[in-house]
Amino acid sequence: MSTVxxxxxxxxxxxxxTGAGMMDCKKALTESNGDFExxxxxxxxxxxxxxxxxxxxxxxEGVVIAKTTADGKHGIIVEVNCETDFVAxxxxxxxxxxxxxxxxIAKNPSTLAELTALDLNGTSIADQxxxxxxxxxxxxxxxxxxxxxxxxxxxxIHGNYRLGVLVALSAxxxxxxxxxxxxxxxxxxxxxxxxDKDGVDTHTIEREMxxxxxQIRAEGKPEAMIEKIAQGKLNKFYKDSTLLNQEFVKDSSxxxxxFLDSVSKGLTVTAFKRVQLGA
Numbered sequence: 631m632s633t634v635x636x637x638x639x640x641x642x643x644x645x646x647x648t649g650a651g652m653m654d655c656k657k658a659l660t661e662s663n664g665d666f667e668x669x670x671x672x673x674x675x676x677x678x679x680x681x682x683x684x685x686x687x688x689x690x691e692g693v694v695i696a697k698t699t700a701d702g703k704h705g706i707i708v709e710v711n712c713e714t715d716f717v718a719x720x721x722x723x724x725x726x727x728x729x730x731x732x733x734x735i736a737k738n739p740s741t742l743a744e745l746t747a748l749d750l751n752g753t754s755i756a757d758q759x760x761x762x763x764x765x766x767x768x769x770x771x772x773x774x775x776x777x778x779x780x781x782x783x784x785x786x787i788h789g790n791y792r793l794g795v796l797v798a799l800s801a802x803x804x805x806x807x808x809x810x811x812x813x814x815x816x817x818x819x820x821x822x823x824x825x826d827k828d829g830v831d832t833h834t835i836e837r838e839m840x841x842x843x844x845q846i847r848a849e850g851k852p853e854a855m856i857e858k859i860a861q862g863k864l865n866k867f868y869k870d871s872t873l874l875n876q877e878f879v880k881d882s883s884x885x886x887x888x889f890l891d892s893v894s895k896g897l898t899v900t901a902f903k904r905v906q907l908g909a
Contacts, residue, residue, distance in 0.1 A: 634664040648673050649722070650765050674757065677764020684713075684769040690908040691718040694774075695731040696785035696794035705783040705796040706734045707905045708745070709774035717768055724791065726762060730755055730772060742775040776903040784810030788818040791907075798901040803894040815879065816886055817904050822873035825899050826887075830872065838867050873899060 636659045644655040644666060650673050658676075662668035692711035698704065710727040717723050729750060739745040746756040753761070755772060762770045780798025784807065787794050795814040799806060816822075824830045842863035846856050869875045874887040881889065890897040 634660075636660055636664060640664065644669055644673075648761060648765075650761075654765075673764060674753075674761055677760045677762075679764075681760050681763040681769070684763065687713055687769045689713050689769045689771055689773075691715050692773075692907060693718055693724055693727045693791035694787065694794035694905050694907050695727050695791065696787050696796055696905075697731045697735050698783050698785045698796075699735055702782050702784075702802065703779060704735075704738070705778045705785050705798075705903075706731060707774070707776040707785075707794040707796055707903055708734060708772065709794075709905055709907065711769075711771045711773050711908075712766070713768040717766055718791070723762075723766070726758075727791075734775070739775075740777065742772065745775050746772055774905050776905055778901055778903050780900050782806050782810065784814055786811055786814030786818065788815070793818055793904070793906045795905075796903040797899055799890075800896070800898045800900050801894060803897060805893050806897075809890065809893045809897070812878075812880060813873075813886060813890070813899060816876065817873065817902055819879055820873075820876055821904065822876060822902075823871045824873070825902065826872050826874045827868040830868070835864070838864055873902065 636656055640659055641652055641655045644650070644659060645652055648655065648670060650658070654673060654676070655669070658669040658672040662672055689711040691714055692709060694707060694709045696705065696707045708727065708731045710730060712718055712723060730745070733748050733750055733755070734745055737748050739748060746759070747754055750758050759770050759772060776796065778796040778798050782799045782802040784797050784799070785794070795817045797810055797814050797817060799810055823834060839860055842860040843856055846859050851859060874885065876886050878884045878886050878889040884892070887898065890899070
């Protein structure tokens with residue numbers, strides 16, 4: 631056991647550097663003979679041990695953060711997970727998630743692996759996650775990372791950090807911020823599968839057609855009519871499930887495409903991302 635005197639100011643300094651609890655910091659300094667670097671390693675090892683012991687735990691709570699660059703041409707969504715709603719609502723946990731999102735905006739990584747390798751306050755995000763696990767006592771993870779680029783990208787966070795949306799619009803025109811938020815809310819609420827029918831993948835189309843055919847046969851319709859009726863059901867699917875063809879939630883007399891055209895002639899959506907917590 632160390633005979634070095636550990637002062638309250640030393641404990642506080644280590645706490646500020648690491649975010650660990652006061653008693654943990656005092657023990658780390660005591661075990662490390664007052665050596666700050668060794669104490670930080672001690673805390674990280676403690677965190678790593680906790681992280682390893684919780685690998686089988688579910689971490690379906692957390693927060694989703696969506697942000698854009700100052701010029702509005704690039705956006706990111708990050709999902710940072712924990713085990714309980716109690717931790718997800720903690721201000722320090724939300725601040726940690728925001729710091730990761732801010733770093734993603736500043737450094738522009740292209741993958742989740744690149745993001746977690748970035749330096750955050752002297753160590754990688756991956757190591758910071760381990761430290762947070764040790765500090766909080768829950769399994770923590772950065773599990774989703776999405777990026778989007780366009781002429782104008784709007785970010786929207788829905789439901790107390792439970793869902794994030796990015797939408798890229800074709801032009802940066804007057805009123806674009808409000809229009810982009812409205813379309814983002816549409817995406818959050820209606821969860822479209824694609825921008826329009828041309829963006830729906832072949833597998834989804836084949837699946838919808840197969841379901842439609844089975845439904846029509848079950849209704850006893852003549853075989854000669856099945857293809858035509860199934861095509862009608864597929865068109866209904868496009869209307870309900872593709873963004874530009876959906877009824878605009880704030881004015882059902884218009885589609886989303888018509889709403890955007892009313893904001894600025896020819897304005898449209900070029901891409902979108904939607905991340906829902908735990909989905």
